[in-house]
Amino acid sequence: MSRWRGNPWAVLLTISLGFFLTLLDLTAVNVAIPSVIDDLHASLDEVLWVINIYVLVLAALLITFGRLGDVRGPRAMFIVGVALFTVASVLCALAQDPAQLIAARAGQGLGAAALVPQTMTIIIGTFPAERRGTALGVWGAVAGVATIAGPTLGGLLASAAGWRWIFLVNVPIGAIVLAMAVVLVPDIRHGVPHKLDILGVVLATATLVCLTFGLTEGQRYDWNAGIWALLGGAALLLVVFLIHQGTRQHGEPLLPFVLFRDRDYAVMSLVAATVQVGMIGLFLPVMIYLQSVLGFSALKAGLVMAPAMMVSAVLSPLAGRMADRIGGKYVLMAGLGLFAAGMAWLTWIIDVGRAWWEFQPALVVVGVGIGCVFGPMVAVAMYNVEPKMAGAASGVLNTIRQTGTVIGSAAVGAVLQNRLAASLQDEAAKQAADLPAGIRGQFTAGFDHAAESGLDIGAGQTGTAFQPPPGTPTSLVHYVQQAASSVFEHGFVHAMRPTLTLPIVVIAVGAVSCLLVRPRQDAAPRNAPDSVSAGTSA
Template sequence: MTKWRGNPWAVLLTLSLGFFLTLLDLTAVNVAIPSMIDTLHASLDEVLWVINIYILALAALLITSGRLGDVRGPRTMFIGGVALFTVASVLCGLSQDPAQLIAARALQGLGAAALVPQTMTIIMATFPAERRGTALGVWGAVAGVATISGPTLGGLLVSTVGWRWIFFVNVPIGAIVLAMAVALVPDVRHGARRRLDVLGVVLAAATLVCLTFALTEGQRYDWNAGIWALLGGAVLLLVVFLVHQRSRQHGEPLLPFVLFHDRNFAVMSFVSATVQVGMLGLFLPVMIYLQSVLGFSALKAGLVMAPAMVVSAVLSPVAGRMADRFGGKYVLMSGLTLFAGGMAGLAWATDVGRAWWEFQPALLVTGVGIGCVFGPMVTVAMYNVKPEMAGAASGVLNTIRQIGTVIGSAAVGAVLQNRLAASLQDEAAKQATDLPESVRGQFVAAFDNAAKGGLEVGAGQYGTAFQPPPGTPTSLTQHIQQTAASVFEHGVVHAMRPTLAVPIVVIAVGAVSCLLVRRRRVDSPRKAQEEVGASG
């Protein structure tokens, strides 16, 4: 394989596989939520931490690892990140309780943070200017395909060999990526040695921890003064972080403000965050609904998403080429509008007793929208970025995107838990009128208290641990169980619509913000090189 070493397309394939690996787990975990709740005896907020701790570690350290790539070399960091991610995947699959899984996922997030920023840095250094847009379009398309293929692959694994294999499957893929990286990826460095902004790293991580904990655990603690204090602390820490970064702009800042002088990079950074809020807003509640309310297996739930995945995969490279040729502004606006519209259609279609095919029109529209977003978004963001700033730009862009994922997961999870708790209480009070008066009060009270102990929404669960009193006739016990199931199903449906409204609104705002993009048209490689030179 020596003759392929440094070949741009072989390098791109290696980097894309590593990048694909880190993003696949992000959405594959969502389809396993009901199974993990059942087998690990976990609550919804505990499983939300399984998702959030991975994103949190990834978001907090992306910029730092981008800087480390400048110091140690992006190839070294990429290889180390893949190795750590692979080992952590084994630990995730072997976890026996929620705490072990959360800890292993944190380690997995560290590995992802080490490798992700290096991918864009190496691409920028490997590809000439006239082909860089296409390469970044492919890289961005990989993000879209990985994100939307996660539920289908995850559903297949959960249904056939169990949820642990969504982590174990990373091992052979990780080994292949390691071998390819050692053999194919060159050592590209710009020679500049940088020092790490340790205080900046601590402030950024503390901000995200406060925000994520408050949003994830808010419902459990009834949004008390402590939760609001954490939210206020997150805002204060963010302000301190930005002031600290401003003081370092003439030195070696963790967040180079100069990147945001380019309007396209600034707008795309915001859009990337809105897209991630949308992705988590789509997969998190929908996967719970398909399995816990409609009773679909994890495989069937994943396959419901498969047509949209295929559409997105086919359109992503096409959209990237269109952005290269005509500019990404209107491609992005169209994609985001379709994304939001598809999710609105999905919210409208949600109800008890639906068939899988009833969701397909809305999901196909969503897939078309997603396919028109990821490639053009990265191409537009990186158009004017100099190669020596690629590490910083990659770290910043990916960090903002993952912050969007953190906020999306936590905020959507918070809304889902809050609305689910309220709707379960309302449904329990409404449907308890059909129960004997002797059990009616206990039945309603059980649903009222469900949120305080952590909502359980695994497949076959009812969101409450209520048990009929000893000696209750079998016929009445069955009637109580049927009523509890009905309360749960209708409660989830009523909670779904306001939950999906959050990402729909956020994506719509992202679409409108694309009006600020400065449209560029590249007619030839020579013109592309001239424009890149002029921007420098």
């Protein structure tokens, strides 16, 4: 038995590496879309499923695996999750057609769902209350590092070695984490046997599948009757699930309502969703803007965001330590305020023809804000959670975060597409005024459906279907092409500003809601360190 077994910082390193794996693939695959389409002859619909299936499976099963961690032990479920994720990564790299890649990505989502809820549970069971904020700050810093490494590493690997290496790089890391988990992580048990609510699992999974599928695919299917039927089914299943859970509150419910009797946990659940809406609201339009409007490569676009995320990663443990000393309420409010302020600054300066360095001051403010959010947010949420409920609490909180990601992606995408359609029409009308009368109508008509392709990520995009008639002079063709590019660039910038306003408002709501958090001295933690017994079985 290793003398390092159960060492809090060794345990934290192990679970943080596992958490890093799941977040890395959440973002790295996005920049490899063109390569996957070319290599596997995939349609855009198929390659979008490569991205979405991972989030769908992850969001749908987090509550279930959080509770399974309570039943089987968080260490065991963490090991299972890492093993599943690593094997699925190999299958992703070996995929020979889109269907195989989608199935393997679903396996990655399954492994991530098993792994992620256990990370917070193990931190609670390993660290005493007075050091938990610092540990959760490190855990939060992992999100910042993964955010940097995802687009940057994905772009580098896709360019230099091929998209399959985005998945193969997970294999040695997964093997190392698996070995470390077996040797270092203790078997944390609370001495209370648990039972799994099977019907609750089925209802919760069905609810989240319908919700995440509907929200993820709604924009693509133009919010047709089938999508609204799915969302209505999710609402109905949610009601049935809540009624079922209400009848089991004196037994072993999958979703213990007692969690939400703690005001701090309830408020942090809302904040977790708002933070994810803010994150997707930042990265989705900004990454498209950097590549489609400014013409940056995927790698360069990732590097533009890197300094802000480095600042976030460095500050996150410090913010967690400060939350240990003075409570997370005011650290969290300051972080959310800076996050919103940085995004507002970014909204003000975006324009056509900007250089990469012009964004750095605003992005650094964003990075400082994000660095002050994740550790304190989780620390405040879990401060009063009993150890025996840690798995359920972690699963619910992470499910709400991922649901926030899906809702944010759908809402931000819908606003961007709606505003882009209008702004392209306006810009096309302005540019057409300088074109010969014979092609003005055809030029403006070419942008009628441009917003449908406006969310594609790629450099040099114009968004127009206009083709000059045969015999058009070369000089005029060149002029029309420049006009089309100008329409898209200025149209996207005009659409981006109201789009960024949505996440800014949502983050501000999260900041204000933190006023409801109780001051630290008024809350006596129920998860004191002596309430947890950590075994050392292998």
